[in-house]
Amino acid sequence: NAGVTQTPKFQVLKTGQSMTLQCAQDMNHEYMSWYRQDPGMGLRLIHYSVGAGITDQGEVPNGYNVSRSTTEDFPLRLLSAAPSQTSVYFCASSRLTQLLEQFFGPGTRLTVL
């Protein structure tokens, strides 16, 4: 099993550009989520999904869109990137019955100039 995979590992964007961060898992987990990690702020939940077709907002959803068309994939879209979105982004997944033990991907480091 590859676990949780994220692409790309690094990305540099200009303000106003759009892009999609990819996340996939091969563990048949129902729950998937996106976090951002900023210095001194820990991990903050952006969006999450409890299954295909179901998404909901986390703590810091503004500026981000998500969709969940399959169990395996949970892409995160930045429609118009801003410097405040410079961060490290982590995708995670888990069984709905084991939400406390989430499996994280390796992260995407995004810089918005």
Next chain:
Amino acid sequence: DQQVKQNSPSLSVQEGRISILNCDYTNSMFDYFLWYKKYPAEGPTFLISISSIKDKNEDGRFTVFLNKSAKHLSLHIVPSQPGDSAVYFCAASAFQGAQKLVFGQGTRLTINP
């Protein structure tokens, strides 16, 4: 408002000694608490958890203590090993099936030989 706080950004401990990482929380609705460990360029990995009905949970060299009246938990690592050098995140959840984890800022632990 930070609901889960790790007030020590960093901690340095000699190999073989005890490492104690601390975490405070403000939300009395939190019922489950977790510790995640993160190495550079990797995603966090689940380490240990504790339910609010317990005051201690052990897993090998790792023990988590919970003091509900003080809204405080700690992670003890005994004996500390060089491979324990990582960033440790404390996290909390309102109940086991809650779909959101709230993370602290993290503490960077360095084990010196």
